[in-house]
Amino acid sequence: MKYSITVTLKKDVLDPQGKVVENTLKNMGLNSLKSVRQGKYFEIEVEEKNEKVADKEVTQMCEKLLANLIIEDYKINKL
Amino acid sequence: MKYSITVTLKKDVLDPQGKVVENTLKNMGLNSLKSVRQGKYFEIEVEEKNEKVADKEVTQMCEKLLANLIIEDYKINKL
Numbered sequence: 001m002k003y004s005i006t007v008t009l010k011k012d013v014l015d016p017q018g019k020v021v022e023n024t025l026k027n028m029g030l031n032s033l034k035s036v037r038q039g040k041y042f043e044i045e046v047e048e049k050n051e052k053v054a055d056k057e058v059t060q061m062c063e064k065l066l067a068n069l070i071i072e073d074y075k076i077n078k079l
Numbered sequence: 080m081k082y083s084i085t086v087t088l089k090k091d092v093l094d095p096q097g098k099v100v101e102n103t104l105k106n107m108g109l110n111s112l113k114s115v116r117q118g119k120y121f122e123i124e125v126e127e128k129n130e131k132v133a134d135k136e137v138t139q140m141c142e143k144l145l146a147n148l149i150i151e152d153y154k155i156n157k158l
Contacts, residue, residue: 032127039120041085045113
């Protein structure tokens with residue numbers, strides 16, 4: 001089973017990396033830009049055939065390693 | 080208008096960062112894991128009201144800065 005995971009900073013957490021991208025794009029002349037927030041993206045393949053078990057494992061991966069739950073949110077999608 | 084953008088390495092490009100995450104997860108006991116590929120994720124807000132113009136601007140951002148088209152693919156979604 002294949003999953004895609006996005007990890008984003010929580011709304012109130014400063015995102016200096018996104019700010020740099022935003023400023024760079026503005027300097028390139030893209031003036032209608034309002035804001036950029038940057039996050040992480042993972043594509044994960046799991047051998048487990050049982051959907052429920054696989055879902056649980058991917059959730060575990062997010063909570064234990066991929067996302068820092070204090071400052072980040074994660075979203076899991078099936079591919 | 081709000082967009083989400085994912086930038087991923089092309090299929091045949093090595094992904095050492097993803098490999099490290101994969102090995103770490105396996106060492107944590109998640110043995111049914113098959114593969115991990117890591118990419119970048121952006122949430123972009125554009126002030127432009129005209130949908131077609133906004134779409135074009137976001138495509139420009141991807142091609143000029145966010146993705147390296149030699150080794151990466153990008154995908155744009157409306158939020």
